Amino acid sequence: MLGNDVIDRSLxxxxxxxxxxxxxxxxxxxxxxxxxxxxxDQDLVVWLIWSxxxxxxxxxxxxxxxxxxxxxxxxxxFDMGQGIASGTVSFQxxxxxxxxxxxxxFIHTIALGHGLAFSDVEVVHGANQAGYLQRFNLxxxxxxxxxxxxxxxxxxxxxxxEATMASISHHGSRLxxxxxxx
Amino acid sequence: xxxxxxxxxxxTEEQLALxxxxxxxxxxxxxxxxxxxxxxxxLDVEExxxxxxDNDSMARMLTVKATIEIIGIxxxxxxxx
Numbered sequence: 276m277l278g279n280d281v282i283d284r285s286l287x288x289x290x291x292x293x294x295x296x297x298x299x300x301x302x303x304x305x306x307x308x309x310x311x312x313x314x315x316d317q318d319l320v321v322w323l324i325w326s327x328x329x330x331x332x333x334x335x336x337x338x339x340x341x342x343x344x345x346x347x348x349x350x351x352x353f354d355m356g357q358g359i360a361s362g363t364v365s366f367q368x369x370x371x372x373x374x375x376x377x378x379x380x381f382i383h384t385i386a387l388g389h390g391l392a393f394s395d396v397e398v399v400h401g402a403n404q405a406g407y408l409q410r411f412n413l414x415x416x417x418x419x420x421x422x423x424x425x426x427x428x429x430x431x432x433x434x435x436x437e438a439t440m441a442s443i444s445h446h447g448s449r450l451x452x453x454x455x456x457x
Numbered sequence: 458x459x460x461x462x463x464x465x466x467x468x469t470e471e472q473l474a475l476x477x478x479x480x481x482x483x484x485x486x487x488x489x490x491x492x493x494x495x496x497x498x499x500l501d502v503e504e505x506x507x508x509x510x511d512n513d514s515m516a517r518m519l520t521v522k523a524t525i526e527i528i529g530i531x532x533x534x535x536x537x538x
Contacts, residue, residue, distance in 0.1 A: 291493040301496050345516035
């Protein structure tokens, strides 16, 4: 299972004031808040942790078939490099590996369930606009983004006539589709 | 419900769903509220009603119905103190 989450950094800055009193207490553990407090780029670290939680939540939501809003329960740990971060998100007894790409105007995290590697995953970036599904399929003729019977996204590979699991995220001007190669 | 509608309005662009707000309205699927803004709604509800919403309650605050229930429970707890 995989999940992804993209954040349009300029929209996040306009849309959400994480500095509001009590805000971080609702979404981050004390350890995660400490990570925010000790960095020079607080906006980046806030949205990095948030995208990790959102990507992992998608896996939990799909595997448990349950919706909930409990960001503190998704516990993040990460190492940050130049333009990239890798880490884990723990939820109850489960641990998901995460890999985050950090661009000047976006943050994109992929979370993976047990048994999958990041080399198994392909990511396609696109523009988030009305009718993005049709546009995506026009721009990527070898594959087709579609929904399976359970209404979950999948990628159909025309060449080998097979579908693999996918995860879609869009925010602001950004669209990211992550899918398994095999 | 009307108080809640006013409070939610700044965070949604789905004017029709907002105008037709009812118990089963879902913040994310119907009102397309960004999950980072759900936190603002929780904080606004806390301020407006003078209550504290714990994480377990927040976890199920995805619909108007659940939110009204939680406000009721927390107000009752406050009254009993």
